[in-house]
Amino acid sequence: MVATAVGERLGLPITVVTSLAQARVELAQPGRYFLVFTGLVLADAAPDDILDFFTGCGMPVVVVSGVYDESVRQKVQARQIVDCVLKNTPGSIDYLVWLAQRLERNRRIGALVVDDSPSARVLAAGALRLYGFQVTEADSGAAALEALALHPSIRLVITDYQMPGMDGLELIRRLRATHTRDRLSIIGISGSGSAPLVAQFLKHGANDFLHKPWSREEFFCRVSQNVDNLDLIGTLQDLATRDFLTGLPNRRHFFDRGAQVYQAGQEDGVAAGMLDIDHFKHINDTYGHDAGDLAIKAVANAVARHVRTQDLAARFGGEEFVVLAPGLQGEDARDYFECLRADIGAMPIALPDGRSIHLTVSIGVCTSAAGLSAMLAEADRQLYVAKAGGRNRVEGSSMVRATDREALMLAV
Numbered sequence: 428m429v430a431t432a433v434g435e436r437l438g439l440p441i442t443v444v445t446s447l448a449q450a451r452v453e454l455a456q457p458g459r460y461f462l463v464f465t466g467l468v469l470a471d472a473a474p475d476d477i478l479d480f481f482t483g484c485g486m487p488v489v490v491v492s493g494v495y496d497e498s499v500r501q502k503v504q505a506r507q508i509v510d511c512v513l514k515n516t517p518g519s520i521d522y523l524v525w526l527a528q529r530l531e532r533n534r535r536i537g538a539l540v541v542d543d544s545p546s547a548r549v550l551a552a553g554a555l556r557l558y559g560f561q562v563t564e565a566d567s568g569a570a571a572l573e574a575l576a577l578h579p580s581i582r583l584v585i586t587d588y589q590m591p592g593m594d595g596l597e598l599i600r601r602l603r604a605t606h607t608r609d610r611l612s613i614i615g616i617s618g619s620g621s622a623p624l625v626a627q628f629l630k631h632g633a634n635d636f637l638h639k640p641w642s643r644e645e646f647f648c649r650v651s652q653n654v655d656n657l658d659l660i661g662t663l664q665d666l667a668t669r670d671f672l673t674g675l676p677n678r679r680h681f682f683d684r685g686a687q688v689y690q691a692g693q694e695d696g697v698a699a700g701m702l703d704i705d706h707f708k709h710i711n712d713t714y715g716h717d718a719g720d721l722a723i724k725a726v727a728n729a730v731a732r733h734v735r736t737q738d739l740a741a742r743f744g745g746e747e748f749v750v751l752a753p754g755l756q757g758e759d760a761r762d763y764f765e766c767l768r769a770d771i772g773a774m775p776i777a778l779p780d781g782r783s784i785h786l787t788v789s790i791g792v793c794t795s796a797a798g799l800s801a802m803l804a805e806a807d808r809q810l811y812v813a814k815a816g817g818r819n820r821v822e823g824s825s826m827v828r829a830t831d832r833e834a835l836m837l838a839v
């Protein structure tokens with residue numbers, strides 16, 4: 428049941444073994460597994476041997492047991508085990524699915540532990556490693572700020588209060604100046620735990636607080652809840668800013684970010700391209716709406732592959748896309764969009780029934796206008812010219828190289 432639920436709901440490949448001997452064979456393949464769920468009853472090993480073997484494999488271990496009495500509790504507490512889940516209790520399968528997902532995602536999350544006490548730091552860092560995080564340690568506020576600048580994957584900070592040089596509150600205040608709550612979760616930690624200190628932590632921008640000494644269970648719950656919230660915010664942001672069909676930024680996101688990209692390109696020029704699939708209604712009418720959706724996705728993928736990191740691309744609506752490319756003007760802009768047009772025209776789009784279709788796009792380009800709206804309006808007008816001129820072409824205004832313009836002026 429566990430294998431089916433985790434496999435189906437998370438799409439993770441799972442291997443089921445029924446003896447420690449089989450587990451040994453499987454785990455001999457380095458890097459193949461990231462998580463172990465184990466029972467305590469196997470034909471060829473006693474519970475202690477099972478736990479000792481798996482906890483020595485360097486990956487998170489979750490015990491799924493039919494019994495959770497005092498003797499089991501002591502065995503689990505004495506070892507580096509993420510959790511012990513009672514089988515056959517309501518919600519245990521859902522909890523295991525959540526746990527597997529959380530531990531899988533943790534592998535891509537950086538966590539930073541800030542504490543001047545080496546023993547406290549090692550304890551918290553060890554617990555975070557047990558839950559699969561990529562852990563960085565810092566022994567002062569200054570070292571923490573450096574670590575954050577160096578490792579953009581850090582999304583969780585656990586900080587002590589009393590530290591020489593910069594205390595935990597000051598560190599949080601500085602962190603919040605650059606890292607908002609939707610990007611970074613901060614948990615304060617202190618032995619004092621007085622009500623005013625907890626409030627101070629929260630007011631300075633901490634998301635949560637842990638009293639020292641903490642229990643591993645509470646530590647894991649609070650850490651998980653905080654990273655779950657970050658994931659949730661990320662999902663909501665994606666829903667609000669990404670186009671559902673193609674995963675490209677949507678029109679709203681384009682206008683949110685577009686002004687910034689336009690400004691960034693003011694010195695070296697900026698090109699706006701409006702791209703529209705040719706005779707798209709015909710594709711829908713001939714092959715069906717689902718094939719039309721596949722075609723839109725294929726064009727979106729081609730656009731995503733073509734753009735550079737500094738560019739901004741979006742699905743503008745229906746079968747229309749927009750690309751804002753800073754630093755491009757004249758012939759460079761023409762080459763850039765011409766190459767995109769040619770790529771799309773040469774790209775076969777495989778349909779589920781085995782057929783393959785080709786399509787073309789028309790692109791209108793503007794490389795000079797006062798303001799983003801004016802650029803888009805001109806690119807749109809050029810798109811109309813491209814359609815009227817026979818489609819499958821790039822039309823643009825101001826797409827002459829700066830050097831060519833100079834030559835022209837000299838001749839005049």
Ligand SMILES: Nc1nc2c(ncn2[C@@H]2O[C@H](COP(=O)(O)OP(=O)(O)OP(=O)(O)O)[C@@H](O)[C@H]2O)c(=O)[nH]1
Pocket residue numbers: 672703704705706707708709711715716717718719720723744745746814818
């Ligand atoms: N499958 C699918 N079709 C869509 C989607 N959005 C818009 N359309 C269809 O896209 C078609 C757009 O057709 P038109 O604007 O008439 O233009 P066209 O056929 O592409 O022809 P030209 O632009 O003149 O080359 C319409 O039939 C819309 O219903 C979508 O998300 N999926």
